[in-house]
Each structure stands twice: as C-alpha cells, then as structure tokens.
Amino acid sequence: SQTIHQWPATLVQPVGSPLSLECTVEGTSNPNLYWYRQAAGRGLQLLFYSVGIGQISSEVPQNLSASRPQDRQFILSSKKLLLSDSGFYLCAWRWGGATNEKLFFGSGTQLSVL
Amino acid sequence: KQEVTQIPAALSVPEGENLVLNCSFTDSAIYNLQWFRQDPGKGLTSLLLIQSSQREQTSGRLNASLDKSSGRSTLYIAASQPGDSATYLCAVSAGDGSSNTGKLIFGQGTTLQVKP
Numbered sequence: 001s002q003t004i005h006q007w008p009a010t011l012v013q014p015v016g017s018p019l020s021l022e023c024t025v026e027g028t029s030n031p032n033l034y035w036y037r038q039a040a041g042r043g044l045q046l047l048f049y050s051v052g053i054g055q056i057s058s059e060v061p062q063n064l065s066a067s068r069p070q071d072r073q074f075i076l077s078s079k080k081l082l083l084s085d086s087g088f089y090l091c092a093w094r095w096g097g098a099t100n101e102k103l104f105f106g107s108g109t110q111l112s113v114l
Numbered sequence: 115k116q117e118v119t120q121i122p123a124a125l126s127v128p129e130g131e132n133l134v135l136n137c138s139f140t141d142s143a144i145y146n147l148q149w150f151r152q153d154p155g156k157g158l159t160s161l162l163l164i165q166s167s168q169r170e171q172t173s174g175r176l177n178a179s180l181d182k183s184s185g186r187s188t189l190y191i192a193a194s195q196p197g198d199s200a201t202y203l204c205a206v207s208a209g210d211g212s213s214n215t216g217k218l219i220f221g222q223g224t225t226l227q228v229k230p
Contacts, residue, residue, distance in 0.1 A: 044220040049215065107157045
C-alpha cells in the first residue's frame, strides 16, 4: 500500500535560520507531489508542485524553495526564515488518473518562527 | 481566479442530527471537487471525490453533491456522532489549460462540533 511520510512533526526556529522539511512517498512511482501551507486563520495554499525529478512549479512568490532529488522525495527549504513563514506545512501526493484521482496528505509539520 | 467559499465557518449540533455543509466556487471549469476532513494538528483525510461529470457521491453516512453550473457543492452528514467533530474542507481541482495537474484550491473550512 502507498504511504506518505513527513517530518518533523513540529519545529521551532529563530528568524533568519535555515529550513529543511522532508517528505517521502512509498509504494508508488512517479507521483505528482505537492507542498501546501496552512497559516493561522487562513485556508490551505498550494506552494509548490512537482510532476517528476527536478521538475518544480512554484505557485506563489515566497521565501521558500522546493526540490525533488529523487522520484519519491520532496523537500521544502529556506535559507533564511521569516516570521511570516510560520504555519502548518502539508505534503501530498496524487493517486489515480484522469477519471479517478485522490490526493493523500502527510501528517504535517507545524512550524513556528520566533 | 478560482475562489472557494465554505459556509458556515463553524457549526455546533447535538448528536444524532442530520446536517449540511456548503461549498461554493466561482469558476465552473473544474476537473473534480473533493471533501476532506482535518482533525486538529493533523493532516487531511479524503472523504469523497466528485468528478465534474458526476452529480453526487456517497460513502456511509456521508453524501456529497455537485452542481457545477451553479458552482455549488454540499456535504450531507446523516445521524451525526461526536466522532464527526473536525474541520471539513472543500477543494476544487484546477488544471493548467488542457491537463489536470491535481492542484487543489481549498475553502477555509467548516469546523463542526457534535455534542453528545
């Protein structure tokens, strides 16, 4: 069966420090992968998505970057965190084809930038 | 630009009641619509997915409908239970021109509390 792993579960970082969040998927190959952020009082916003190794699409201008070094690995990074980067980060992968698809989410990382 | 709105933002009902959550979207050119459940501090669990050509989907006590032309969807929960307490999110799937990329645009959610 397919599973998605995301870590760490919680993270407290000072402003200006670097960030690396990792997401891995098991039991599937060549998945579409996504990074979403849920800021306090706001809905889920798509940050990045990837259709394959080295292929990253950015949805919104921001202080973050994403990379996909391997087929089932998706990494969210920042060189210098801002207060506004605080939020709940969710990785997701897409299962299925054109007529029967679902999005499966990881358990999320709660990031607090202080 | 696609926008998704959910009403109400919060809802509290006694156990056993049937209830309806509403979702509306501004652009009817969607591939599908999904309903998710989110427990506090947790990831999302997919509940139901309705393709753009479908009118409704059912899973257990849950029934979701889709009226693409009017830009509306409802999630009906029958015989609510305290375990149904969670935030329910509606999302529509957007594409890039001719292909479904799986990108989702979410509403802000309805937080449901079912009291014993």
